[in-house]
Amino acid sequence: MCGIVGYVGGRPCRDLLVAGLEKLEYRGYDSAGISLLADGRVETVRAVGNLANLRAAAGMDGGEDGGVAVAAPPATIGLAHTRWATHGRVTEENAHPHGDCSDAIHIVLNGIVENHSELRAELTEQGHSFSSETDAEIVAHLIERNYEGDLTEAVRASFNELRGHYAFAAMHAAHPDTLVAARQECPLVIGIGEDELFIASAIPAFLAQTRRALAIENGEVVTVTAAGATVTDAAGTPVEREVQDVSWDEEAAEKGGYETFMRKEIDEQPDAVAETIADRLPSRDRVDLSELEISPEVIAGVRRIVIVACGTSYHAGLVGRYAIEQWARVPVEMDIASEYRYRNPVVGSDDLVIGITQSGETADTLAAMRLAREQGATVLALTNIMGSQATRDADAVLYTRAGLEIGVAATKTFTAQVACMYLLGLWIAQQRGTLDDERLSELISELKALPHKIQETLDSVSEQVQAVATAEHEGRFFLYLGRNIGLPVCLEGALKMKEISYIPSDAYAAGEMKHGPIALLDESTPVVCVATDSPTLDKMLSNMAEVRARGADVISIVTAGSGRAAEDSDLMIEVSRTDWVLQPIVAILPLQLLAYDVARMRGLNVDQPRNLAKTVTVE
Numbered sequence: 001m002c003g004i005v006g007y008v009g010g011r012p013c014r015d016l017l018v019a020g021l022e023k024l025e026y027r028g029y030d031s032a033g034i035s036l037l038a039d040g041r042v043e044t045v046r047a048v049g050n051l052a053n054l055r056a057a058a059g060m061d062g063g064e065d066g067g068v069a070v071a072a073p074p075a076t077i078g079l080a081h082t083r084w085a086t087h088g089r090v091t092e093e094n095a096h097p098h099g100d101c102s103d104a105i106h107i108v109l110n111g112i113v114e115n116h117s118e119l120r121a122e123l124t125e126q127g128h129s130f131s132s133e134t135d136a137e138i139v140a141h142l143i144e145r146n147y148e149g150d151l152t153e154a155v156r157a158s159f160n161e162l163r164g165h166y167a168f169a170a171m172h173a174a175h176p177d178t179l180v181a182a183r184q185e186c187p188l189v190i191g192i193g194e195d196e197l198f199i200a201s202a203i204p205a206f207l208a209q210t211r212r213a214l215a216i217e218n219g220e221v222v223t224v225t226a227a228g229a230t231v232t233d234a235a236g237t238p239v240e241r242e243v244q245d246v247s248w249d250e251e252a253a254e255k256g257g258y259e260t261f262m263r264k265e266i267d268e269q270p271d272a273v274a275e276t277i278a279d280r281l282p283s284r285d286r287v288d289l290s291e292l293e294i295s296p297e298v299i300a301g302v303r304r305i306v307i308v309a310c311g312t313s314y315h316a317g318l319v320g321r322y323a324i325e326q327w328a329r330v331p332v333e334m335d336i337a338s339e340y341r342y343r344n345p346v347v348g349s350d351d352l353v354i355g356i357t358q359s360g361e362t363a364d365t366l367a368a369m370r371l372a373r374e375q376g377a378t379v380l381a382l383t384n385i386m387g388s389q390a391t392r393d394a395d396a397v398l399y400t401r402a403g404l405e406i407g408v409a410a411t412k413t414f415t416a417q418v419a420c421m422y423l424l425g426l427w428i429a430q431q432r433g434t435l436d437d438e439r440l441s442e443l444i445s446e447l448k449a450l451p452h453k454i455q456e457t458l459d460s461v462s463e464q465v466q467a468v469a470t471a472e473h474e475g476r477f478f479l480y481l482g483r484n485i486g487l488p489v490c491l492e493g494a495l496k497m498k499e500i501s502y503i504p505s506d507a508y509a510a511g512e513m514k515h516g517p518i519a520l521l522d523e524s525t526p527v528v529c530v531a532t533d534s535p536t537l538d539k540m541l542s543n544m545a546e547v548r549a550r551g552a553d554v555i556s557i558v559t560a561g562s563g564r565a566a567e568d569s570d571l572m573i574e575v576s577r578t579d580w581v582l583q584p585i586v587a588i589l590p591l592q593l594l595a596y597d598v599a600r601m602r603g604l605n606v607d608q609p610r611n612l613a614k615t616v617t618v619e
């Protein structure tokens with residue numbers, strides 16, 4: 001979830017740009033950079049680590065002199081960026097901005113260029129030379145290739161050659177009064193001040209300077225000068241767009257116009273998953289987790305995988321267990337970290353232990369990981385936070401790239417964790433040769449399509465979910481039933497409901513219903529049944545029939561177009577169709593929204609529920 005800030009106007013802009021980046025820090029980043037154009041030259045400073053390092057490198061705060069610090073006259077046009085590594089390691093060379101061969105064109109990019117390897121090969125063939133491992137640098141060279149004196153046209157031509165989801169902004173030494181940007185799926189917004197304009201990936205970046213904003217839509221190119229912005233579509237046809245007045249205060253700005261962080265984070269899930277899978281699926285037939293630094297021999301020799309985690313991360317692990325066992329045929333044990341660490345577990349050098357913790361600081365998970373490592377197991381941390389304790393305690397680290405999650409109830413970190421577990425499952429299967437090539441590439445294609453399917457599902461389910469919430473928000477109890485891969489979805493859905501709406505809720509393996517929970521059912525009980533397509537769908541449908549026979553209302557979560565649950569449901573909510581093992585990542589979305597809507601209708605603070613903390617560091 002990189003951040004973009006650009007400025008063109010009459011004021012020296014170095015500090016304005018860095019101040020803008022500071023407002024985007026919540027998106028998460030591992031390096032940052034800034035390019036300023038003055039005197040017909042572009043100067044760049046980049047730094048690994050936080051913005052304090054960039055400030056020092058740029059000669060701000062009295063630090064060492066950077067090129068841009070001494071640029072005279074001070075630049076009044078520039079681009080800045082915070083990067084979260086996807087393609088290429090965390091290095092200064094890979095940080096943005098990136099330049100073309102002549103260093104006249106500089107770009108910053110947020111998102112992923114999917115066809116980067118074809119384009120890189122083509123451009124290399126034509127004599128372009130690259131100085132980074134990133135997909136983003138391709139864009140600078142493409143613009144160079146397409147440039148014939150008109151920067152907007154060069155950007156448009158380049159934009160039309162790219163595939164993926166991204167937003168980028170470019171400047172050219174020969175056009176010291178112009179920035180050009182384009183958007184495909186990643187956010188892009190223009191801030192309009194008095195004789196000065198901003199380009200940003202989110203409004204907070206310029207809110208301290210102007211409250212007038214122009215939203216850029218998918219497939220559009222925008223040319224920005226101090227005098228104004230001109231929006232065109234990918235074919236060059238002008239687009240009329242109204243400038244909006246942003247009425248947000250600082251807190252609302254951080255929420256990006258949403259009422260709560262949780263709702264914003266629910267909507268960030270397509271992006272979080274896209275960033276997480278990005279470069280790890282470099283082609284249709286291969287998963288690349290070489291970043292893990294676990295030798296192929298270790299993976300080939302693993303006897304057992306043990307997953308330890310707490311809370312929502314535990315549920316992500318449960319989904320992962322199904323995926324790994326199904327695809328890689330390695331036995332997986334799942335344990336709650338606070339149980340595992342105190343039960344003198346049998347673990348040793350044949351085991352791979354995966355600690356899942358979005359914060360990387362949960363005391364029980366850290367203790368469970370340490371214990372396993374002391375016993376000789378290979379320990380892998382799955383976390384969202386760079387430099388967290390879990391990353392230091394593990395043999396290898398796999399990062400989710402969900403950006404900072406502020407709402408206490410985990411949402412986007414959950415789906416990003418689940419995406420990582422799918423990647424791991426496929427990678428282990430690939431290393432051990434347990435899937436044939438056709439099935440592997442089928443699953444990779446499905447995985448690549450998930451960000452789109454998450455978006456599609458979020459868009460399509462919201463009205464139905466609201467109707468359920470309206471009908472049930474005063475309820476006394478919610479029951480969630482599922483089988484197989486649907487069960488962790490139920491556990492997570494019920495956890496969301498109890499933690500933010502305070503309505504007692506329980507999740508059960510549907511086959512266990514007859515052993516007790518059936519006694520809870522009456523006409524006032526809403527029963528949420530996860531009945532997406534799977535080998536156990538028929539069994540699930542019989543369970544739903546049993547529930548309805550007791551007068552309870554069945555709200556079913558089903559695979560779009562399946563229709564099989566219609567007879568046994570009072571209300572069906574359809575989620576996008578994908579491979580059955582991948583269904584949880586879309587099936588959870590209506591359950592997150594349901595808990596959210598119910599809690600809001602009850603007037604509760606969903607971002608900070610009572611008695612709960614984002615990270616539990618007390619042993």
Ligand code: G6P
Nearest residue numbers: 310311312313357358359362410
């Ligand atoms: C707390 C949070 C949960 C989270 C759990 C584990 O209870 O409220 O949302 O799932 O900790 O956190 P971790 O950072 O280890 O994933």
